[in-house]
Amino acid sequence: MSDIVLKTENLTKRYGGVHALEGANFELRKGEHVAIMGDNGAGKSTFVRQITAVEQRTSGQIWFDGKEVNFAGPIEARTAGIETVFQNLALADDLDVPSNLFLGREKVLFNLGPFSILDRKYMRKATEAALIRTAVKIPNLSNTIRHMSGGQRQCVAIARTATFASKLIIMDEPTAALGVQETAQVENIIRTLKDNGEPLILISHNMRQVFDLCDRIVVFRRGRIVANLRKQDTDGNDIVSYITGAKTGEAELAA
Amino acid sequence: MAQTSHGVGGVGYDAKKRAWPAELNVFLALVILVVVFELIGRIFLGDSFLFNTRSDVSAIFNEARLQIIILQVSIVGIIAIGVTQVIITGGIDLSSGSIVGATAMIAMSFAQVATVNGNPNPKAMFLAQGWTDLPVIVPVLVAIGCGLFAGLVNGALIAYTRIPPFIATLGMMVTARGIAKWWSKGQPISFPTEGFAAIGKGLMPVIIFLSLAVLFQLIMTYTRYGKHCYAIGSNEDAARMSGIKIANHKILVYVIAGVLAALAAVVLSSKNLTAQSGMGVMYELDAIAMAVIGGVSLSGGRGSIIGTVIGSLIFGVIISGFTFLRLDAYYQEMVKGVIIVGAVVLDQWRQRLRAMRA
Numbered sequence: 006m007s008d009i010v011l012k013t014e015n016l017t018k019r020y021g022g023v024h025a026l027e028g029a030n031f032e033l034r035k036g037e038h039v040a041i042m043g044d045n046g047a048g049k050s051t052f053v054r055q056i057t058a059v060e061q062r063t064s065g066q067i068w069f070d071g072k073e074v075n076f077a078g079p080i081e082a083r084t085a086g087i088e089t090v091f092q093n094l095a096l097a098d099d100l101d102v103p104s105n106l107f108l109g110r111e112k113v114l115f116n117l118g119p120f121s122i123l124d125r126k127y128m129r130k131a132t133e134a135a136l137i138r139t140a141v142k143i144p145n146l147s148n149t150i151r152h153m154s155g156g157q158r159q160c161v162a163i164a165r166t167a168t169f170a171s172k173l174i175i176m177d178e179p180t181a182a183l184g185v186q187e188t189a190q191v192e193n194i195i196r197t198l199k200d201n202g203e204p205l206i207l208i209s210h211n212m213r214q215v216f217d218l219c220d221r222i223v224v225f226r227r228g229r230i231v232a233n234l235r236k237q238d239t240d241g242n243d244i245v246s247y248i249t250g251a252k253t254g255e256a257e258l259a260a
Numbered sequence: 261m262a263q264t265s266h267g268v269g270g271v272g273y274d275a276k277k278r279a280w281p282a283e284l285n286v287f288l289a290l291v292i293l294v295v296v297f298e299l300i301g302r303i304f305l306g307d308s309f310l311f312n313t314r315s316d317v318s319a320i321f322n323e324a325r326l327q328i329i330i331l332q333v334s335i336v337g338i339i340a341i342g343v344t345q346v347i348i349t350g351g352i353d354l355s356s357g358s359i360v361g362a363t364a365m366i367a368m369s370f371a372q373v374a375t376v377n378g379n380p381n382p383k384a385m386f387l388a389q390g391w392t393d394l395p396v397i398v399p400v401l402v403a404i405g406c407g408l409f410a411g412l413v414n415g416a417l418i419a420y421t422r423i424p425p426f427i428a429t430l431g432m433m434v435t436a437r438g439i440a441k442w443w444s445k446g447q448p449i450s451f452p453t454e455g456f457a458a459i460g461k462g463l464m465p466v467i468i469f470l471s472l473a474v475l476f477q478l479i480m481t482y483t484r485y486g487k488h489c490y491a492i493g494s495n496e497d498a499a500r501m502s503g504i505k506i507a508n509h510k511i512l513v514y515v516i517a518g519v520l521a522a523l524a525a526v527v528l529s530s531k532n533l534t535a536q537s538g539m540g541v542m543y544e545l546d547a548i549a550m551a552v553i554g555g556v557s558l559s560g561g562r563g564s565i566i567g568t569v570i571g572s573l574i575f576g577v578i579i580s581g582f583t584f585l586r587l588d589a590y591y592q593e594m595v596k597g598v599i600i601v602g603a604v605v606l607d608q609w610r611q612r613l614r615a616m617r618a
């Protein structure tokens with residue numbers, strides 16, 4: 006079907022004997038915001054790392070944007086249009102905000118291979134625009150991000166996904182370290198994405214947030230998808246019982 | 261001031277929050293050091309460290325001393341430029357001194373004259389093959405080739421086998437020194453062509469050092485290569501996830517360090533008019549010390565070529581300061597050890613301070 010943005014079949018990842026992800030079948034449609042929930046170690050981040058090719062999967066297939074994909078690495082996934090806010094942020098502490106925003110895809114003035122001259126002015130302007138668009142407030146763009154608060158750093162990571170045109174945004178626990186105000190801000194960014202029809206996968210432990218922002222909830226438990234429920238067909242208690250294993254078996258969407 | 265740190269929207273600027281460049285601190289240390297030597301000199305020796313005191317010369321500064329300070333650090337300084345890039349990327353290079361030794365021997369063999377005072381050059385390595393009196397470009401290219409190869413081996417070992425840079429370059433340190441000794445069975449190689457001898461003549465080492473420093477300062481600041489050096493040293497995982505090709509980048513960094521060490525070998529052997537297998541012993545430590553004194557953090561991600569240049573000047577000032585105070589050469593060496601360890605302690609201390617403020 007053409008309105009499927011992302012689909013995985015039997016996606017599996019093992020680290021030696023650890024079955025971190027087992028036979029995950031997952032689908033995401035155009036404009037849809039899907040939440041992934043599950044206990045610590047359930048395999049949520051592992052799932053993200055396979056889709057974004059940060060790691061190579063053990064087995065299984067992935068379709069993105071209408072065709073089967075085998076990304077060799079994260080840059081290919083990103084070029085194809087998957088923007089990710091990783092759980093461990095993936096920021097370089099000793100670089101300033103524009104350098105972090107453009108890390109790995111710097112805008113260059115002249116292409117001289119590795120010695121390409123950077124277009125620093127452009128990157129700075131684009132960073133300012135991205136921060137304004139996402140309503141992120143940073144004291145000084147040219148400072149390294151080392152001394153920024155957890156919230157500010159998270160905002161930089163999120164502004165990064167909003168800077169580049171994408172077909173799918175994945176956020177792995179984007180508000181885990183944030184205060185009330187910053188969380189609200191990130192949620193606003195996510196609502197804006199929804200209004201623009203941009204599909205999103207949100208990994209979160211925050212039940213309120215998930216029910217506020219997402220259309221569908223997928224529950225991971227011990228590396229397996231154990232539930233796939235539309236928001237209106239479930240509630241917090243139901244989800245918790247899947248997360249803890251009180252309810253088992255894959256709960257399918259009522260077709 | 262909640263306005264500046266919380267999400268109201270837009271970008272705020274607070275001039276006070278602009279970071280104070282670390283190089284300024286290093287420069288301050290240099291100035292203080294010079295002042296200290298100047299004061300000690302005036303008080304105890306009745307002589308000036310920095311200024312001209314001879315009535316027969318009309319100059320403000322003691323130019324001879326200034327020249328010595330920078331001349332004696334410029335060759336190791338060339339190495340330190342490469343070492344700085346390695347350390348910023350989160351690595352370390354212990355092989356530079358041995359690369360200097362091996363490269364000096366090999367390159368000098370291609371820079372020799374055929375006849376000395378009408379007799380065949382007694383030291384010529386390739387007299388029989390007729391590889392004498394070659395144009396200067398030949399030994400220079402041979403040297404670059406040596407540095408490139410050594411750097412490639414270092415880089416590939418580190419990038420692909422994932423052994424710590426400390427071990428990989430330690431291996432190269434021992435092996436390259438072995439090659440330096442094996443090359444001519446321990447014999448010095450002498451009598452270079454005039455063209456080759458011109459490379460290290462007079463103030464040429466200083467000019468070469470400073471030109472390379474400017475070039476690489478620009479590269480580190482304005483190119484993608486420089487940005488990625490800092491990114492990898494700062495957070496290698498983040499750099500990988502951002503799609504930076506870590507292995508390729510590391511190889512390039514060690515190749516550049518190797519080539520710079522090789523260039524230092526050319527300048528050194530040209531300046532000395534001879535190459536010996538013991539050349540460059542301990543240079544790697546001096547180079548690392550210059551970088552660390554100059555504010556390059558051993559944990560990666562921080563520092564600059566400018567910092568290293570200032571660090572090398574501090575190094576030079578200390579050494580000539582000791583000569584000026586007529587302290588024995590033995591003391592100089594002992595103090596050098598203290599400087600190296602002190603610089604690393606300072607680096608740790610700086611980091612702890614930074615962590616406390618964060």
Ligand SMILES: Nc1ncnc2c1ncn2[C@@H]1O[C@H](COP(=O)(O)OP(=O)(O)OP(=O)(O)O)[C@@H](O)[C@H]1O
Nearest residue numbers: 020023025043044045046047048049050051052092
């Ligand atoms: N590189 C690795 N090597 C070995 N085991 C790993 C590796 N990465 C993850 N694991 C294991 O895989 C399992 C799933 O980890 P994952 O990071 O996906 O959990 P998660 O659902 O994201 O948890 P959290 O909510 O804490 O972020 C865990 O048991 C973890 O220990």
Ligand SMILES: [Mg+2]
Nearest residue numbers: 049050051092
């Ligand atoms: Mg996780």
